Amino acid sequence: MISEQEFNQLNRILEQQTGIRLARHKCDIMASRLANRLRVTGSESYAQYYRLILSEQGTAELNKFIDKMTTHETYFFREMSQFEFLCTYLKDKPPTRSPVRAWSAAASTGEEAYSIAMILEDLFYNRSWHVYGTDISQTAISMAQEACFAMSTVSKVPTKFKKAYCLKGFGIHEGSFSVAKQIKEGCTFNVDNLLALKTVDYSFDIIFLRNILIYFDEAKQLEILNNVVKRLNHAGLLFLGHSEALRYKRDDLEMLKPCIYKKIAP
Ligand SMILES: C[S@@+](CC[C@H](N)C(=O)[O-])C[C@H]1O[C@@H](n2cnc3c(N)ncnc32)[C@H](O)[C@@H]1O
Structure with a gap:
């Protein structure tokens, strides 16, 4: 007790x-x-x-x-429709800055960041891109850096990406898989607190802030959102979790679809 x-x-x-x-x-x-x-x-x-x-x-x-x-539930291509949207949008309107930068702002054990990375590598293999992942949990970030996942979780990865970027483990790694070198090398992870960011010193074309706001009261949600939106490039995309849609209109964000926003003001 x-x-x-x-x-x-x-x-x-x-x-x-x-x-x-x-x-x-x-x-x-x-x-x-x-x-x-x-x-x-x-x-x-x-x-x-x-x-x-x-x-x-x-x-x-x-x-x-x-x-x-803290709750670390996550999986590859969680809320697949958001990844499909991202793919279609980037094909149509590729970011002009180089490298293309994405941030998985509550990365947990890395599946979200590596899912974004697979999309960026597929679309921009001839351009430079980078995915940054941050989380408050040191244990989760160490697992993300290791990039070794249970084989049972690979089923969430679309077949095309599975074939191209997922490497089945052998010997002591039997039953697990890793992500291909070009995916792993395009991703960097660090421990950071969304309420007091210390490691994020550039801005991004794409930010995933999903399944995290629900754990905070309204004032802290706003603080986190402001910290994140400040680091989103003009015309950049912000993805929120499906139960975390903004309940009010912000002047700096335009809603493209429920839980997907584009930055429209500095
Ligand atoms: C449920 S997971 C979300 C993972 C991923 N974004 C997804 O949607 O699948 C929430 C993560 O937020 C992290 N977290 C909690 N408070 C945080 C904070 N103040 N700053 C950064 N990360 C935090 C937790 O450690 C946890 O890994």
């Missing part, structure tokens, strides 16, 4: 680190997500675990805490 005080203490750290604040009724979820970390670290209570992640020796465990308390 987690006490109200322990829940509040851990929730405060979560909010300081990520901007996410859990509602009181989520205390059982917090307790069960952290139960294994208490075992692994030998903490006898949530209060002791709280003291550990606050301590100087607790930095690595603080990363594990963030990782446990």
Whole structure:
């Protein structure tokens, strides 16, 4: 059992680190997500675990805490219709800047960034392109950098891209696949916080900000959106998750389709 005080203490750290604040009724979820970390670290209570992640020796465990308390669900070509739209749009109106730059702004373990990369390589193999992926979770970013995925997840990749860019693992990599060299080399990943960005110092033609805003209150959603839209080039495209459509009109964004926007003002 987690006490109200322990829940509040851990929730405060979560909010300081990520901007996410859990509602009181989520205390059982917090307790069960952290139960294994208490075992692994030998903490006898949530209060002791709280003291550990606050301590100087607790930095690595603080990363594990963030990782446990955030949701990383993702898969290749999630919401396929958005990727189809991207493909058609880029064929018709290819960005003029070079390299073509895309950002997967809550990249999780990398599947979204590599999906975008496959599209860019397919369309712009004779041009330079780059996909940047950021996420607050160090564990997720390490997995994205490794680019080794369970074979069971390859079914989401369209056949044409599967044949061209997915490499079946052998020996110790049996049961997994990696992405081709040109896809992996076109992608860079870094830990970063969308509420306090430190590593994103250029602007993008394409930004995916999907399945992330739902975890924040309205004020933080706006802060994140402003941080992201600021880094979108004029005429660049912004993709939001299917349940995250803007509830109000912004002067700097034109809606092309539900959850897909074009930047129209600086
Ligand atoms: C559900 S995943 C979304 C993955 C991908 N965009 C997709 O739609 O499939 C949400 C990700 O947001 C990350 N996240 C949570 N808070 C964040 C923050 N403040 N800054 C950056 N990333 C954050 C989590 O670590 C998690 O990997």
